[in-house]
Amino acid sequence: MASVAFDIQRMNRSDLSEVLEIEQACFTTPWSRSSFMVEVENTGRSYPLVVRARGREGVAPLMGYVCVWRVQGELWINNLAVHPSHRRRGLGTRLLQAALDMGRKLGCEHALLEVRLSNQQARRLYRHQGFHTVGLRRRYYPDDLEDALVMSASLRLRPTTRRGHDWMGSETR
Numbered sequence: 582m583a584s585v586a587f588d589i590q591r592m593n594r595s596d597l598s599e600v601l602e603i604e605q606a607c608f609t610t611p612w613s614r615s616s617f618m619v620e621v622e623n624t625g626r627s628y629p630l631v632v633r634a635r636g637r638e639g640v641a642p643l644m645g646y647v648c649v650w651r652v653q654g655e656l657w658i659n660n661l662a663v664h665p666s667h668r669r670r671g672l673g674t675r676l677l678q679a680a681l682d683m684g685r686k687l688g689c690e691h692a693l694l695e696v697r698l699s700n701q702q703a704r705r706l707y708r709h710q711g712f713h714t715v716g717l718r719r720r721y722y723p724d725d726l727e728d729a730l731v732m733s734a735s736l737r738l739r740p741t742t743r744r745g746h747d748w749m750g751s752e753t754r
C-alpha cells in the first residue's frame with residue numbers, strides 16, 4: 582500500500598464541487614449541494630471536515646469527508662464518505678477519529694449514527710472505533726425501505742490513539 586500524506590480541515594464552500602462528486606459516487610440518494618451548504622454555514626452546530634492529499638503538485642485532491650452535528654451533548658455522525666479510489670488506506674478511520682476527537686473537545690458524551698444494515702464495510706469500521714448497536718429503525722431508507730441500525734460510542738474514554746495525528750493537522754501513513 583502506497584503511503585499517503587493528508588490534511589484534515591474544516592469543509593468550506595470551495596470544497597463543495599469535489600464533495601458532491603464523491604457523494605454522488607458513494608450513495609444511491611446523495612445529499613444535494615444545498616444540504617452541504619447547510620453543513621458549511623451552520624457553524625456552532627455543524628462541524629464538517631474534509632481530507633485532502635498533501636505534498637503533490639497543483640491542487641491536492643479531496644479524498645473524503647465527514648459531517649457531524651453537536652446536539653445537546655451528543656455528536657451525530659450524519660455523513661462519512663471516502664472516494665472509491667482512495668479507500669482501504671485508513672482515511673475513513675482517520676476522518677471518523679478526527680470527528681470523535683472534536684466531539685470530545687466540544688464536551689459531547691456520546692457519538693451516534695445510522696447505518697444501512699447491509700453496509701458491512703461501514704459497520705466494521707464503526708465497530709473498530711468503539712461503536713455498538715443500540716437500535717434498529719425498520720424500513721428507514723426511503724429509496725428501498727432498508728432498515729437502519731443506530732450505533733453509539735462513548736466519548737468519555739481516552740482520545741483515539743494513532744501516530745502523530747492532530748485533527749486539524751496532518752498525518753503521513
Ligand SMILES: CC(C)(COP(=O)(O)OP(=O)(O)OC[C@H]1O[C@@H](n2cnc3c(N)ncnc32)[C@H](O)[C@@H]1OP(=O)(O)O)[C@@H](O)C(=O)NCCC(=O)NCCS
Nearest residue numbers: 582607661662663668669670671672673674696702703705
Ligand atoms: C465506509 C468508508 C467510509 C470506509 O472508508 P475507508 O477509507 O475505506 O476506511 P478505512 O481504510 O479506514 O478502513 C476500511 C478497511 O481498510 C483497512 N485498512 C486501513 N488502512 C489500510 C492499509 N494501509 N492497508 C490495507 N488496509 C487498510 C481497514 O483495516 C479496514 O479494513 P476492515 O474493514 O477489514 O477492518 C468507505 O467505504 C465509503 O465511503 N463507503 C461509501 C459511503 C458509506 O457507506 N459511508 C458510510 C455511511 S453510514
